[in-house]
Amino acid sequence: MKVNQLLRNSKIALLSFLVISVSSCIHNEFEEPPTNVIPVGKVYTIQDLYAIYDSVYFAEETESATYKFTEDCSVYAVISMDDKSGNLYKSAYMQDGIRGINLHLLSSGGLYEGDSVQIFLKDLVLGKYSGMLQLDSVDTDKNVVKVATLRDIEPEVVTISDLITYDGILGRPYIGRIVKIDNVQFQDKELGKTYADATNLITENRALENEYGDTIVVRTSGYASFADQKIPEGRGSIIALAGFYNGDWQLLIRHVGEVNFNQRRFGDYDTVLFAGFDGIDNGIAVSLTDWENYQQIGSISWLGSNNGESATVRIAGNDEANTTWLITPQVAINGAKLKFSTRGGFLTGATLKAYISNDYDGQGNAENATWTELSANIGTGPVSSFGAWTESGTIDLASYNGQAYIAFKYVTEAGQNGQFYVDDILVFNE
Numbered sequence: 001m002k003v004n005q006l007l008r009n010s011k012i013a014l015l016s017f018l019v020i021s022v023s024s025c026i027h028n029e030f031e032e033p034p035t036n037v038i039p040v041g042k043v044y045t046i047q048d049l050y051a052i053y054d055s056v057y058f059a060e061e062t063e064s065a066t067y068k069f070t071e072d073c074s075v076y077a078v079i080s081m082d083d084k085s086g087n088l089y090k091s092a093y094m095q096d097g098i099r100g101i102n103l104h105l106l107s108s109g110g111l112y113e114g115d116s117v118q119i120f121l122k123d124l125v126l127g128k129y130s131g132m133l134q135l136d137s138v139d140t141d142k143n144v145v146k147v148a149t150l151r152d153i154e155p156e157v158v159t160i161s162d163l164i165t166y167d168g169i170l171g172r173p174y175i176g177r178i179v180k181i182d183n184v185q186f187q188d189k190e191l192g193k194t195y196a197d198a199t200n201l202i203t204e205n206r207a208l209e210n211e212y213g214d215t216i217v218v219r220t221s222g223y224a225s226f227a228d229q230k231i232p233e234g235r236g237s238i239i240a241l242a243g244f245y246n247g248d249w250q251l252l253i254r255h256v257g258e259v260n261f262n263q264r265r266f267g268d269y270d271t272v273l274f275a276g277f278d279g280i281d282n283g284i285a286v287s288l289t290d291w292e293n294y295q296q297i298g299s300i301s302w303l304g305s306n307n308g309e310s311a312t313v314r315i316a317g318n319d320e321a322n323t324t325w326l327i328t329p330q331v332a333i334n335g336a337k338l339k340f341s342t343r344g345g346f347l348t349g350a351t352l353k354a355y356i357s358n359d360y361d362g363q364g365n366a367e368n369a370t371w372t373e374l375s376a377n378i379g380t381g382p383v384s385s386f387g388a389w390t391e392s393g394t395i396d397l398a399s400y401n402g403q404a405y406i407a408f409k410y411v412t413e414a415g416q417n418g419q420f421y422v423d424d425i426l427v428f429n430e
């Protein structure tokens with residue numbers, strides 16, 4: 001009995017010793033890895049980087065000119081495009097609101113759109129790659145400090161012409177920046193194609209155009225997550241990064257959600273009213289169904305003009321006071337737009353203006369209605385000959401929704417004269 005008690009006491013003593021020994025080896029706090037402190041040094045803007053490169057470039061006069069930072073210095077900016085979508089590889093772009101620049105990374109990932117960052121520049125090389133200024137061999141661990149996240153960049157609204165007409169490395173203020181271009185579409189030859197060749201992983205260029213025929217390339221990598229998506233067939237706006245490659249401007253898409261082509265293509269519209277006056281009788285007063293050829297003052301009328309090849313309507317003064325209206329049939333506006341063409345000649349005081357009315361009754365007596373002058377380009381000409389045909393421009397009628405009439409009002413005072421032609425009157429919905 002005493003032996004068992006002795007053994008029991010010995011076990012308890014041994015266990016207490018082990019507990020005390022183990023407890024004395026446990027630290028009360030976890031050890032942390034050493035912090036990688038990145039200095040700041042002199043702070044540059046991206047514009048400063050362009051100026052530094054520009055001085056080196058002109059000193060060496062070579063496209064391969066580079067500049068290596070040897071002292072502690074930094075630049076602060078926001079990541080404007082990352083490589084998450086696959087449209088870039090080991091690359092990102094950043095901008096500080098004024099300029100943008102490319103970052104060539106040692107490894108993919110680590111930087112994301114909207115990151116506000118400090119880039120430590122010491123030992124980095126500033127150079128140009130195919131026309132784009134870049135910082136080479138950026139290590140996201142050694143050169144980058146994230147200051148904040150989710151800092152969205154407001155795109156600069158530009159036109160294709162704004163981009164393609166700038167030249168010189170310092171003369172391209174949009175290069176490497178996020179821009180927005182409105183009222184553009186992909187050219188007809190691109191319709192039915194995908195952004196890139198995702199099967200063979202081939203980068204493709206797709207031509208974008210505006211209504212004036214200006215074009216710019218949308219370049220997409222075959223590795224992009226949206227490479228196999230068909231390009232949109234409509235017209236609208238695009239947000240993208242403005243790039244430059246071997247002398248050519250290009251756009252790089254971040255996300256296909258920033259390509260909003262939900263409008264009809266140029267020239268694709270629903271016709272509400274069209275008057276080309278084909279088949280009209282030459283020299284005879286216009287008397288088309290539901291049209292009004294109304295003489296408010298004077299005796300002249302709108303006449304048909306038809307030489308067998310082209311037809312239009314015209315009016316000519318007689319040195320007397322005249323106010324003569326040509327009024328279309330009633331049309332349902334509902335957001336519609338208006339276009340027409342005019343030509344003037346032998347003008348000595350005669351005027352022609354376009355108007356719209358929501359309260360005209362269609363029964364003559366135009367002076368009894370309320371008419372609003374439309375802002376339109378009207379053809380003009382010298383006193384001894386005719387001027388050129390003039391397009392009115394696209395006139396938005398949305399503020400006159402409902403049933404309305406369009407009118408062309410010719411006016412002369414006594415002793416004044418002149419002729420006008422009107423053709424291709426088009427009311428349409430896009």
